[in-house]
Amino acid sequence: MPAGLVISAPASGVGKTTLTLALARAWRNRGLNVQCFKSGPDYIDPAFHAAATGRASVNVDSWAMDRATISHLVGRGADADIVLAEGSMGLFDGVAARGVSGTGATADIAEMLGWPVLLVIDPSGQAQTAAAIAAGLRDYRPGVHLAGVVLNRVASQRHEDLVRRALNDAGIAVFGALPRHAEINLPKRHLGLVQAEEQAEIGKLIDEAARFVAEHVDLDAVLRSAASWSPQSAANGLNVTPPGQRIALARDAAFSFVYPHMLEAWRAAGADISTFSPLADEAPDASADVCWLPGGYPELHAGKIAANARFRSGLRAFAETRPVHGECGGYMVLGTALTDADGVCHEMAGLLGLETSFAKRRMHLGYRLAELAAPMPGHRAGARLRGHEFHYSTILAQPDTPLAVVHDATGAVIAETGSRRGNTTGTFFHLIAEDR
The missing domain is CATH 3.40.50.300 (P-loop containing nucleotide triphosphate hydrolases)
Structure with a gap:
């Protein structure tokens, strides 16, 4: 025991x-x-x-x-x-x-x-x-x-x-x-x-x-x-629906913030995950049915991401026919531009209109409860998602249709609503669980 x-x-x-x-x-x-x-x-x-x-x-x-x-x-x-x-x-x-x-x-x-x-x-x-x-x-x-x-x-x-x-x-x-x-x-x-x-x-x-x-x-x-301690069995397991049957997951030093239990739950539900590296100028697997960009440190690699044409063009081509979702740093890369800490503006994928800047650091930290206004990969409209937001970027523009109504842990509505445009969605919070 x-x-x-x-x-x-x-x-x-x-x-x-x-x-x-x-x-x-x-x-x-x-x-x-x-x-x-x-x-x-x-x-x-x-x-x-x-x-x-x-x-x-x-x-x-x-x-x-x-x-x-x-x-x-x-x-x-x-x-x-x-x-x-x-x-x-x-x-x-x-x-x-x-x-x-x-x-x-x-x-x-x-x-x-x-x-x-x-x-x-x-x-x-x-x-x-x-x-x-x-x-x-x-x-x-x-x-x-x-x-x-x-x-x-x-x-x-x-x-x-x-x-x-x-x-x-x-x-x-x-x-x-x-x-x-x-x-x-x-x-x-x-x-x-x-x-x-x-x-x-x-x-x-x-x-x-x-x-x-x-x-x-x-x-x-x-x-x-x-x-x-004697572990108690939990028959229901995790209440997680994978975003797709075959998931192209960005994974490298710029895209690494994803909760391990989420990946395990996707695999347990039968999903197949193939990883690719935007920093190595790789595009998402063309055979995947959804692409997921987790958070990480894109602000430390913004110049390289902007220069990696194969990654950006491949991502855009993927989004023409299949869902693409980004969390926090991944959401920023799906946007139009990212300004780094030195004030240099870098062109991002342009799948969303989001513009962010690290030139003026502003900490965003805390739990988030989001009620989806429209579906996102793995979750229906109206779903209540619980997550956590932690970044230092400032939003310069967030012009697309809001993805969700988002509250902080006190119940206050916050401005970081996430975005949706075509097949692309993004959130500033990292998903932890969906309310049962």
Whole structure:
């Protein structure tokens, strides 16, 4: 029977991902089967999890997914020895209005699955106050149980002793302390970590993190703190209709943000996915019946995309007879023009009238609930789609017919409606699930 544990923290940037990867690799090196999940809407961390464990990781999200969907997804850990769910932001951070089964907080997943929480605490600039923070998190929500803490970025042995004493007095187990000077860092960029597939040395980085954590953390004690867990079967599985029987999926460094559970659901429903690289000037497979452009970093490659005539002409020819859909960065590439951070305007595919700019950065971040005004690949008009939007572009023009009425998590209507023109559709949000 596998054991489950949630890795969380009081805030973002404390070291959750590094600790998750290090624990996963260290236990794998001991011969254990480790399964990871990511709580919340993150398309980057699951690839790191897979690199650390050798097993695919997927997202579980209480705002967008019902309990049956979450149970179905975590069921992949049934044959593992230890299951780790990495949280997002702080332990209780979610949105104000409840979604399908929660607010999107990591605590929802911990309570739903009955897995205790391992907290990563950064006591920089404090000592005993770190114990007060940990105790507050422990006592904030009765259904969420604290396994203990790992301290990160400890300044000295004296600093560690002060924090440990305070945590022990509060009845909170300390599994280890990571010195500040030896911190392991993963490269970052404006939407989060640099993707695992872009880092040739990712295996060595994870090995080094595992070695470092094994020196300073009691791995056996952490493992004992995890809760035995019996996966509950979910007969309904995922409520996902693939966008087509044969899907041409853009996939390279500019087009990589797609949730793993969506691809798996498409394949499970019988769809065949063929990938192509716009950066390599490849066109979508002519035998496909739908083309899907996920998000990613097209703004970093806008000049190359604009120069790749075979890709753009092939995409236009495809759209004359078959559906094409783009999410976020993919939506921008389907538009008329994209202005990069240096203010250079690049011609895009021109299948939609959308014009975007990164010259004036404006963050768009949050959950989205869209009611489709017209069909899009895989979804009928009137369908309620749940997704997440995260980008730094400014909309200069969005002249086409709106695809949907889109609300944020508070219920407010937002301007990023998506677009439709002919066989082409696009949204700024990344699809996570459709309401059942």
